[in-house]
Amino acid sequence: MRKLYVIGIGAGDPDQVTVQAVKAMRRVEAFFVIGKGEAAQELIDVRTAILAEHMDRPYRIVPIADPPRDRRPADYAGVVADWHARRSALLESAFAEVDGVGGILVWGDPALYDSTLRMIERVLARGEVTFDYEVIPGVTSAQALAARHRVVLHDIGESVHITTGRRLREEGLATPNALVMLDGDCAFTAISGDDVHIWWGAYLGMPDETLIEGPLPAVRDEIVRRRAELRARKGWIMDSYLLRRGG
Known part of the structure; x- marks a missing residue:
């Protein structure tokens, strides 16, 4: 070759x-x-x-x-x-x-x-x-997630932290905006605070694409349930989400 x-x-x-x-x-x-x-x-x-x-x-x-x-x-x-x-x-x-x-x-x-x-x-x-x-280069799931939810990944002048579910669970939401990938255990369930908003997406760009967004305390259980249903039906899942404190 x-x-x-x-x-x-x-x-x-x-x-x-x-x-x-x-x-x-x-x-x-x-x-x-x-x-x-x-x-x-x-x-x-x-x-x-x-x-x-x-x-x-x-x-x-x-x-x-x-x-x-x-x-x-x-x-x-x-x-x-x-x-x-x-x-x-x-x-x-x-x-x-x-x-x-x-x-x-x-x-x-x-x-x-x-x-x-x-x-x-x-x-x-x-x-x-x-x-x-x-x-x-290719379009990332971070870009696809933001596009499908019609949201900017950060507020004016802020940074966005790209991390994994494992790191999120260990470190918590340490920045105003966190884009989380490779989360096999729904690490967002460990994040507290009524001021946290989540934009979640699975199978982005595919026929089974599923999107959920809202205040984290209000939609947390729905995402966990829906994610489990999708994974059980398809045998695999690829998902990512944006967390924003004060969003």
């Missing part, structure tokens, strides 16, 4: 794929797709639909099975590091089998809570395979 394109494809809406992303996809001969099991087959289906709509040349799919990991580890950093090492090894093997131009379609943007670039650097650092790579 002489070149790899790492292409951000947005939060789920096929129309959010940029012209730059389409041009990059049309240079690719083999797309590497990391699967997450039957429960998340829809994630692969969306990628497949995007390729079917935009590709104007023959290409092939190189499937890669995502190695399992503990989702509630005591040593989070250690478990994730081991998972990344195993993922990198699988990518390296797949890269070695491709002659030409490869591509990886990344949900959202490769620079925000995605480890694809870290794994690529691991592969290159080993020196067994060499190639050039280029990163194509």
Whole structure:
């Protein structure tokens, strides 16, 4: 493989794929797709639909099975590091089998809570395979969430803190505006205060997109219930939310 394109494809809406992303996809001969099991087959289906709509040349799919990991580890950093090492090894093997131009379609943007670039650097650092790579930015779930709720992520002159559910639970709402991702345990339920507002969204840009917003004390239980229903029905969930104190 002489070149790899790492292409951000947005939060789920096929129309959010940029012209730059389409041009990059049309240079690719083999797309590497990391699967997450039957429960998340829809994630692969969306990628497949995007390729079917935009590709104007023959290409092939190189499937890669995502190695399992503990989702509630005591040593989070250690478990994730081991998972990344195993993922990198699988990518390296797949890269070695491709002659030409490869591509990886990344949900959202490769620079925000995605480890694809870290794994690529691991592969290159080993020196067994060499190639050039280029990163194509995509629409993030943060942008999609704000657009769907028709809200600005921060008030005038304020900052917005992008964090994870794990960090929110540990640190609390330390800034006026917090955009929370990767929250598997509804960390917003630990936030107190009648002056906190939440804008929540799941499956942004997809057919099952679900939006809830309002004062956190008033909609907290509704979000928890709805999230559990969606996850039970689909087998997976991707959601994010904005918290604002005084909102």
